[in-house]
Structure formats: C-alpha cells, structure tokens
Amino acid sequence: MRWSNCYIPTLKEAPADAEVVSHKLLTRAGMVRKLTSGIYIYLPLGLKAIEKTAAIVREEMNRAGALELSMPMVQPADLWQESGRWEFYGKELLRFQDRNGRDYCLGPTHEEVITDLVRGEVRSYRQLPINLYQIQTKFRDEIRPRFGLMRGREFIMKDAYSFDRDEAGADKSYWAMYEAYQNVFKRLGLRFRAVEADSGSIGGSFSHEFMVLADTGEDTIAACTGCEYAANVERAEVAPPAVPATLPAVGAIEEVPTPGKHTVEEVCAFLGVPQSALVKTLILVADGKPVAALVRGDRELNDVKLKNLLKCDELELAAPELVQKVTGAPVGFAGPVGLNVERVFADHELLASDGWITGANKGDTHLRNVSLPRDAKIERYADLRVITPVDACPRCGQPIELTRGIEVGHVFKLGTKYSEPLKCTFLDEDGKEKVMVMGCYGIGVSRVVASCIEQNHDADGIVFPPPIAPFEAVLCCLDPKNGETLGKAEEFYAELKAQGVDVILDDRDERPGVKFKDADLVGMPLQLVVGGKGLARGIVEAKDRRTGEKTELPVEGFAEAFR
Numbered sequence: 001m002r003w004s005n006c007y008i009p010t011l012k013e014a015p016a017d018a019e020v021v022s023h024k025l026l027t028r029a030g031m032v033r034k035l036t037s038g039i040y041i042y043l044p045l046g047l048k049a050i051e052k053t054a055a056i057v058r059e060e061m062n063r064a065g066a067l068e069l070s071m072p073m074v075q076p077a078d079l080w081q082e083s084g085r086w087e088f089y090g091k092e093l094l095r096f097q098d099r100n101g102r103d104y105c106l107g108p109t110h111e112e113v114i115t116d117l118v119r120g121e122v123r124s125y126r127q128l129p130i131n132l133y134q135i136q137t138k139f140r141d142e143i144r145p146r147f148g149l150m151r152g153r154e155f156i157m158k159d160a161y162s163f164d165r166d167e168a169g170a171d172k173s174y175w176a177m178y179e180a181y182q183n184v185f186k187r188l189g190l191r192f193r194a195v196e197a198d199s200g201s202i203g204g205s206f207s208h209e210f211m212v213l214a215d216t217g218e219d220t221i222a223a224c225t226g227c228e229y230a231a232n233v234e235r236a237e238v239a240p241p242a243v244p245a246t247l248p249a250v251g252a253i254e255e256v257p258t259p260g261k262h263t264v265e266e267v268c269a270f271l272g273v274p275q276s277a278l279v280k281t282l283i284l285v286a287d288g289k290p291v292a293a294l295v296r297g298d299r300e301l302n303d304v305k306l307k308n309l310l311k312c313d314e315l316e317l318a319a320p321e322l323v324q325k326v327t328g329a330p331v332g333f334a335g336p337v338g339l340n341v342e343r344v345f346a347d348h349e350l351l352a353s354d355g356w357i358t359g360a361n362k363g364d365t366h367l368r369n370v371s372l373p374r375d376a377k378i379e380r381y382a383d384l385r386v387i388t389p390v391d392a393c394p395r396c397g398q399p400i401e402l403t404r405g406i407e408v409g410h411v412f413k414l415g416t417k418y419s420e421p422l423k424c425t426f427l428d429e430d431g432k433e434k435v436m437v438m439g440c441y442g443i444g445v446s447r448v449v450a451s452c453i454e455q456n457h458d459a460d461g462i463v464f465p466p467p468i469a470p471f472e473a474v475l476c477c478l479d480p481k482n483g484e485t486l487g488k489a490e491e492f493y494a495e496l497k498a499q500g501v502d503v504i505l506d507d508r509d510e511r512p513g514v515k516f517k518d519a520d521l522v523g524m525p526l527q528l529v530v531g532g533k534g535l536a537r538g539i540v541e542a543k544d545r546r547t548g549e550k551t552e553l554p555v556e557g558f559a560e561a562f563r
C-alpha cells in the first residue's frame, strides 16, 4: 500500500465529544469517522485493524472446533415473541415494520435466530455437540452511546452459540470457549483478566467476562489480593439475602449535611464509613432491610441488579416502590446522604476522579435526573445505614481491590433458557426427546480495537501491538521528489512485501516533520526511514515505535533482516 493512494485523513485535533483516548486517537489517526451518534464509518486503516483482530478471533474459534456462518441482521419479531424477549428487551432493541406492517428488529444478539436454525436442522444426538459462530455487525440502541468504538450503537461482534446433549457437554463447550478467549486476548497482546460475571437467573459460575484492564473502563472489577477470586462488582458476592444482626451500622442519620460541596472525606466522616466505601458498593438499609444498592460504574439502578446484588429472588419492585413498601414512607433513595444523585448514577466516576461530591438534597428537595426514582422526595433519613460488603473476599476473606475494566468478551452458559421456549430438542441415544443445553459467547471485535488503544498509546499517538497493527511497518521516503531516493525506497518496499512484511510506503510529497508525526500518530510498530543522507552512508534508519529506540540497518542485505 502506498500512503499517497490510501485514504488516511489524519487530524491535529480530536473531536469535541471525544472523552477517551481511543476515541480521540482513532479519529485523529484517520481510522474512523462518526456518521451519527454511536455509528461509525471504518476507514481503510481502521478496517484493517478490525480485520486483523477478527482474523485472530476466527483462527481461535476454528481451532476450538466452532463453525463459521453468517446470520441476517434483520430478525422477525415472532422469534423474539416466542422466546419472550420481544417484551423484555426494552429500548435497546431497534424495532421497525416492513411494508406489510410486520414487526422486525435489528439483531443485538442472535440466540433466537440460531436456536430457530438448529431446531429445524439438528434432530439426533449424533449431530451434537455443535458450536456455530459469526463475525458480524450488531445494533443496540444504547441509552448512552459514547467513547467512540467502545460503546457504539452499531458495532462488530463475534458471537458463538453451542448446543449440547446435556449439562456435562455444555460445561465442556463452555470451558473450551473460555480457553479460546484466553488465547485470543493473549495473542492480541492485551493486559486482561477473566472475571466472574453476573449470570442472572442461571446461577453458578458459568458466566465470565474478559476485562481489559484500563482506567477508562465502565466496569468495576473486584479482585482479591489473596487468591484468584475476581468478579464484576455487579456480580461480586456482596450481601446475604437478609441483613445480618452484625451489620456494621453507621447509626441513624438524622440530618442532611449542609447543602453545598463536600469532599469525599467529609461525607465519609459524616456517614462514619471508610472513604473507600463511596466508590465501592453501598447497600442502604432502612428499617433493618436492604432497600437499595449502588455500584460504582452503574449507570442505572434497576431491580435486576438489585436482586442480584442482594441475592434475593423475591424482590419484585424497583427501588423507589420497594423503599416505600419497606419503610412505609415515600422515601427515595439518594445514595449516601448529601450526594448529588445525578452524578452518583450517571457519572459517579467523577466522584473518584475529582474528589468532590455535590450535596444538593435537603429534606424536601427533589432529586433530579435520576433514572430511578425520578423526582422522588427524601423525607426521612433515620435508620438508613450503609454497609460496604465488597471489602473482603468471599472465598478467603482477604482484602478486595477494585480496578476498572473494559468488557471485551463474555462467555455464558445459557442452559435451556432459549432451547426450552423455542423447543429446540433432539432424539437422544435412549430414544427420548430432550432439550438441548446451550451456551453463548461474545467478543466485541470493534471494542477490542479501541481497548487496545486505551492500553497502548503515548503522547504522540497510537502504539499498536504488532498483531493488530494495520501495517507492521511504515517505510518513510523522506524525499520522494528525488528519483534516486524514491527508487531505493520502492526497491525496499518491494523486497519487504516479498518477505511477507505488511508495509505501507509513505511516498507523499510532504515535509519529513509531517511524515514523522503521522507515523507516530498511526502507530505502526516499526518505522523505516529512507533518506538521501542515510543512503549516502549506506543505511536505513529504523525506529521502534514503542521504545523510540533507533537503529541503523545497512542498505546491503536490508530486506534479508526481515526474513
């Protein structure tokens, strides 16, 4: 590829809405362009990085015995009605009608479609197990698309689905995928961690998220300092179903702190809780019962999360109604007293980063912009207590450390959640009809590329790890107007390609400074500089993008060095 022929529109400035470094750099390096909120065009360089990532994912899926197929993005509503998800999925599911008034949605995931396929085709135990996957565009109408490719509405996912005869088989399929994911993320050169994830109603430890470790991550990982235990705090075993008598109560809170700004220290002192509590999981207790929970990283408190956190199945109401039921008073939940709830729910990482909390909630002050409860009043603070249950590891009791992570992959044992309602059955060896046991496994391919940049960049731009760098090397011709220099550069370029090096030749008629800046910005691992002065000395200068280390390679036998 020649730079002069390739569309790499680099920019000096990052877009105004870019909050995280990957969004800034992907745009500045001419890799993506925003079409509209959460929807991006992948430009040639961006697409190459995505395709290299996809190729690694594909190799590991194939190695694990999964088979690639491709399912439609448009899915008929009837399947979703059959599984029950047409009602439950909510607004993330983009629904529309065709000219005949039939309902459809854009696929956010493909459990229904794949189960429909398999139930129509697979009849005998002899055809099982089977694991089918695709690498494809998904659409989720995310409530808060942001961070560029990290949380898009349209994004690329690898999704695999396994079908087994029984639980033991499904477990085997699960761990095979777990293993494959380890391989993928190792090969991509990412610092990551597999953590126990919320498996909702299915239970057990059969859901793991693969988290890329980065401060910009939207998830919080609770990791034990003493043993291997690590979980998404959404899932961390934080509280027993009933409040134990030994609850570390902080005493009745009788008055609201003076409205205004309070430091974390002040609020913690007021509540009598360790400072770390404010950025961890808090469960508020009213009249001896847990009423609401708040997890750092939560964007929204909902009853599902609450149920999981409190490990109680019978909970049916969302927080405000529940609070009211428990306390008999129209008590709203405000997090620790004095917090500005908008920040707590919507963006309370600010809490940790700037160390300030805005206290705005007086006795009858409305809470603004709270997902739940909207505009509820706080009338009583007595009996509200705060516990910090994620402080100790549920396995070994050692202290828990909280870190931030980006969820790049998720493996999930589904059991018969879809195969049962969709009647995906087979005839087993004993002649009996049985329901298949399923698993599903996702990797956010486009999010992986963004995560990779979160972990690999410096002040000058991206520092791509070789496996997903759009090109392995940029060959920079300093003076393309000089026929001799250009001729030599072209010669090296051809030799490198012949050696199988994926190289781009910067043959643009630009000043050296511009080329060096662009080369650093787009972040190819190796920069090779061909200039008149070097050639006169019989050398080509090589720079390692990561270390900045420069070496001189002799022109004589130059390409051989890459063999």
Ligand code: ATP
Pocket (backbone or CB within 6 Å): 109, 140, 142, 149, 150, 151, 152, 153, 154, 155, 156, 157, 407, 408, 409, 410, 442, 443, 444, 445, 446, 447
């Ligand atoms: P999140 O918690 O970040 O919303 P999720 O749990 O909803 O993700 P899954 O349903 O587990 O996502 O989908 C599998 C993978 O798809 C995720 O692990 C993630 O890497 C990727 N993914 C999910 N939503 C998005 C998105 N909006 N943009 C980019 N990638 C996404």
Ligand code: MG
Pocket (backbone or CB within 6 Å): none
């Ligand atoms: Mg999601």
Ligand code: MG
Pocket (backbone or CB within 6 Å): 407
């Ligand atoms: Mg998730």
Ligand code: MG
Pocket (backbone or CB within 6 Å): 209, 407, 410
């Ligand atoms: Mg997930």
